[in-house]
Amino acid sequence: MSNYEAQKIRLAFDGAPKAALLIIYTGGTLGMDYNDEGELSPLDFDHVLSKLPILKDLKLSLSVISFDPPIDSSNIKIDQWGDLARIIEHHYQDFHGFVILHGTDTMAYSASALSFMLHNLNKPVIFTGAQLPIASPRSDARENFIGALEIASDYKNGAPIVSEVCVFFNHLLIRGNRSKKVESNHFDAFESENYPTLAEAGISIDYNFNVLALHDPNARMTINTQMDDSIVVLKLFPGINKSTVGALLNSSVKGVILESYGSGNVPDEPWFLNQLSEAIENGVCILNVSQCSGGKVVQGKYQTSGRLDQIGVLSGRDITTEAAVAKLMYALANYQNKQEIKTFLSESFSGEMA
Ligand code: ASP
Numbered sequence: 001m002s003n004y005e006a007q008k009i010r011l012a013f014d015g016a017p018k019a020a021l022l023i024i025y026t027g028g029t030l031g032m033d034y035n036d037e038g039e040l041s042p043l044d045f046d047h048v049l050s051k052l053p054i055l056k057d058l059k060l061s062l063s064v065i066s067f068d069p070p071i072d073s074s075n076i077k078i079d080q081w082g083d084l085a086r087i088i089e090h091h092y093q094d095f096h097g098f099v100i101l102h103g104t105d106t107m108a109y110s111a112s113a114l115s116f117m118l119h120n121l122n123k124p125v126i127f128t129g130a131q132l133p134i135a136s137p138r139s140d141a142r143e144n145f146i147g148a149l150e151i152a153s154d155y156k157n158g159a160p161i162v163s164e165v166c167v168f169f170n171h172l173l174i175r176g177n178r179s180k181k182v183e184s185n186h187f188d189a190f191e192s193e194n195y196p197t198l199a200e201a202g203i204s205i206d207y208n209f210n211v212l213a214l215h216d217p218n219a220r221m222t223i224n225t226q227m228d229d230s231i232v233v234l235k236l237f238p239g240i241n242k243s244t245v246g247a248l249l250n251s252s253v254k255g256v257i258l259e260s261y262g263s264g265n266v267p268d269e270p271w272f273l274n275q276l277s278e279a280i281e282n283g284v285c286i287l288n289v290s291q292c293s294g295g296k297v298v299q300g301k302y303q304t305s306g307r308l309d310q311i312g313v314l315s316g317r318d319i320t321t322e323a324a325v326a327k328l329m330y331a332l333a334n335y336q337n338k339q340e341i342k343t344f345l346s347e348s349f350s351g352e353m354a
Contacts, residue, residue: 001083004090006063009049017061019096019153024087026080027070028103030130030141040133042070048101051134052142060153063095073103073129076110078329082225084110085117088125089223097124097152097160101145104129104181104189107167111176112326113227115165115350120219124152124162127176128169131187140187144169147201154205164213164351166198173199173207177323177352180293193294194318194354213351228332231255233321235291242271249279255328256286258313259321264288264297265304277311285332285341289316289324296354314345319353327352 006022025031027042035041045066049055055062065087067080088098102110111127118125128148130141148168154161165176169190178195182188199207232253234245249256256279260266266273266288280286288297288308296318299308309315316324327345335341348354 001067001080004065004087006065006091009062009064011056011062013056013059015059018059019155020061020063020094021149021152022091022095022098023062023064024084024098024100025064025066025070026073026100026102027067028073028101028129029132030101030134030145031070032133033135042072044070048134052145058146058149060149073106073110076106078227078229081110081113081117081227084114085223085225088118089221092123092221096155097126099148099152100125100127102127102129104131108179108181108190108320108322109325111165111167111179112323112352115177115352116326116330117223117225118165119222119224120216121165121221122160122163122215122217122219124160125165126152126162127165127167131189140170147171151199151205159215159217161207162198162212163215171201172197175351177350178320180320180322182293191293194296224334226333227329228254229329230332231257231325231328233257233259233325235259236261236266242275245272245275249275249284254284254332256284257321257324257328258286258288259291260288260297260305261291263295263301263305264290264299264308264315265302266308268304268307273307273311276313280312285328285345286313287316287324287328287345288313289319289321293320314342317353323352
């Protein structure tokens with residue numbers, strides 16, 4: 001995507017707009033409809049607009065940049081995360097906030113990736129989408145989209161209330177790198193098990209000011225879009241065997257997200273620990289993340305995780321797998337030596353872990 005030109009949406013209302021927002025339309029169910037084969041596929045942003053005459057009542061100045069063509073988010077690529085970051089950088093001074101319309105399937109990954117790519121962010125970047133297409137009478141698209149626009153335009157004493165990357169879905173505002181898609185059928189698609197909800201939209205939008213990222217008016221936003229995709233997620237299951245683990249660890253991967261059991265437990269059989277240890281000695285970075293969505297990895301709590309610290313497996317503590325994927329890709333692309341990678345992965349960079 002090379003054209004970052006924003007198109008102003010013509011909305012007739014009286015008086016001055018309350019705020020100027022940029023909508024980045026990537027696709028997703030929100031803007032889909034059924035094709036001739038009876039499958040949902042993305043339509044362009046004009047289709048979304050035609051279903052939302054009410055937008056003018058928000059009295060906002062809205063502009064849009066669309067992915068061309070819009071995509072199902074299962075097709076999102078690292079380069080497109082870079083596009084999102086570059087669009088925001090390019091238009092940063094022109095808008096009060098940014099709303100990214102995105103499919104729900106990989107929204108948590110994209111929101112996490114942007115939370116690492118956008119540095120010193122001090123404006124709202126709100127991801128949203130829908131479980132039902134906007135053309136469907138019972139769709140959740142309208143509420144999600146309008147709620148996201150309201151939050152992205154909410155300023156207090158001249159400063160944005162939200163100055164981080166978030167997901168707004170089904171009335172809840174969630175930190176982007178804490179979000180997880182947990183539901184593919186009901187409207188409550190996203191959860192943040194390990195961090196409180198940032199706001200809840202009822203009759204008014206009730207912000208949880210104690211847990212929002214602090215706004216720093218002097219911060220200068222910069223971006224870094226480098227990501228290295230030579231990683232793999234190794235999800236443990238009872239019966240996982242030596243050749244499967246060996247095949248994954250001996251390939252060209254530079255980083256592994258080890259999805260362990262419970263509070264970071266793994267089989268403590270020698271063949272398994274030796275394979276991890278050898279991979280680490282060969283320069284592979286291994287980050288331990290729990291299969292549970294709530295709670296955290298505590299290496300050494302049980303005997304079955306007792307040797308992990310010793311052999312150099314890093315604890316992801318309470319990070320989600322989605323945020324861990326983005327963080328590991330970012331770390332491998334931006335830090336050369338092992339110690340720097342280790343330090344970066346062990347500290348919270350943008351509120352992704354405790
Ligand atoms: N497959 C769709 C997507 O992620 C699902 C959705 O938007 O809800 O693009």
